[in-house]
Amino acid sequence: MAILKKIKGKRIVYDAKTKKQREETFYFTPEPEPKEELELLNIQDAIKLVKYAKKQGWI
Amino acid sequence: MGFTTGGSSSTPIFKEIASVNITSNCDSVSIENVNLANDEIYFFTILWYPNTTGLTNMYLYVNDDTEATNYLRQNFSASGSSVGGNRSGDAQIARCDDGGYSLVQGVLTLCNNYPIAISTSGRAATESGMCRMGHYWCRKVAGNVTKITFSAKFKAGSRIWLYSKK
Numbered sequence: 001m002a003i004l005k006k007i008k009g010k011r012i013v014y015d016a017k018t019k020k021q022r023e024e025t026f027y028f029t030p031e032p033e034p035k036e037e038l039e040l041l042n043i044q045d046a047i048k049l050v051k052y053a054k055k056q057g058w059i
Numbered sequence: 060m061g062f063t064t065g066g067s068s069s070t071p072i073f074k075e076i077a078s079v080n081i082t083s084n085c086d087s088v089s090i091e092n093v094n095l096a097n098d099e100i101y102f103f104t105i106l107w108y109p110n111t112t113g114l115t116n117m118y119l120y121v122n123d124d125t126e127a128t129n130y131l132r133q134n135f136s137a138s139g140s141s142v143g144g145n146r147s148g149d150a151q152i153a154r155c156d157d158g159g160y161s162l163v164q165g166v167l168t169l170c171n172n173y174p175i176a177i178s179t180s181g182r183a184a185t186e187s188g189m190c191r192m193g194h195y196w197c198r199k200v201a202g203n204v205t206k207i208t209f210s211a212k213f214k215a216g217s218r219i220w221l222y223s224k225k
Contacts, residue, residue, distance in 0.1 A: 009086035012213075014079045014214065016221075017092040021079060028125075031210070034114045034154055 005029070073102065073222040081217040084110045086142045088219055095204040097169045102222045105163040108214035109155045115137040117163060117211035121174050121204055125150075130198050150198075152176055153211075167207065174204055 006027040014021040053059045077090045095101060109115045118125075130150040153163045166177040209219060 010083070011087040011089060011208075012079065012081055012083075012085050012091045013091060014219075015078050015092050016077050016090055016094075017076075023083070023085070026087070028210075031116060031118060031151075034116050034151075 067181070073224055075143065076101065076223055077221040079219040081213050081215060081219070083215050085213050087208055088213060089208040090219070090221060091206045091207055093205060093207055093221070095167070095169055095174065095207075097172065099168065100224045101167040102224075103163075103165050103167060103209075104220045105110040105153075105209065106160065106216075106218040107153070107163050107211065108160045108217045110158075110212040110214040113156075115155050115212055116151045117155070118150045119152045119165075119167075119176050120150055120210060121198055121200060122202075122206050123208065124198065150176075151208060169204065172200055174198055174200060191207060 006029050009026055009028050011024050011026050012021055012026055050059070076093060079088055079090065081088060105117075107220065151160065155161050166175075168175055168177075179215060207221075
């Protein structure tokens with residue numbers, strides 16, 4: 001398992017009791033960056049695509 | 060301060076727990092000494108300007124627990140000491156697409172010691188920002204919930220409000 005590197009970050013901390021806030025430095029392991037989700041190909045569109053490709057002589 | 064019923068009534072129906080003004084870019088915002096009570100409902104609203112372009116996520120952690128395996132994303136049900144649903148493994152509550160801004164709204168409540176965050180869909184006032192949500196998660200806590208943390212790339216000008224029902 002890869003060792004995830006911690007990076008330096010800045011955090012704002014709000015105290016709900018005193019209603020005061022402060023800034024602090026902390027080290028954290030970033031969550032993985034999100035990836036674009038590919039949309040699933042509609043089966044009907046896929047059939048049309050294959051038919052069109054056949055008609056064009058591509059396949 | 061708090062929300063009121065409007066009209067001639069000035070009685071707040073929600074009590075403000077926190078109003079955080081994010082005055083500089085940061086990676087995380089924590090609200091400490093929240094002391095969430097069991098079976099009480101809390102509402103959070105976040106005006107989120109991500110400090111990045113492209114796709115980025117926001118996470119919600121309880122009591123500094125960032126262990127992904129402790130979070131269960133699930134269908135909305137909790138009974139007794141068990142939680143059903145599929146394990147997802149992260150505490151993501153929102154996603155912003157393109158560096159615009161988003162309103163993130165959600166509910167945080169304790170049910171049988173499971174803090175449950177329910178994300179609702181948010182949409183920016185401009186076409187440049189979009190937020191996709193719609194899931195929720197649970198985590199069993201050993202003790203009281205004293206601290207909640209919104210972890211995201213915040214740009215200065217972002218705001219976080221936390222209210223409880225009076």
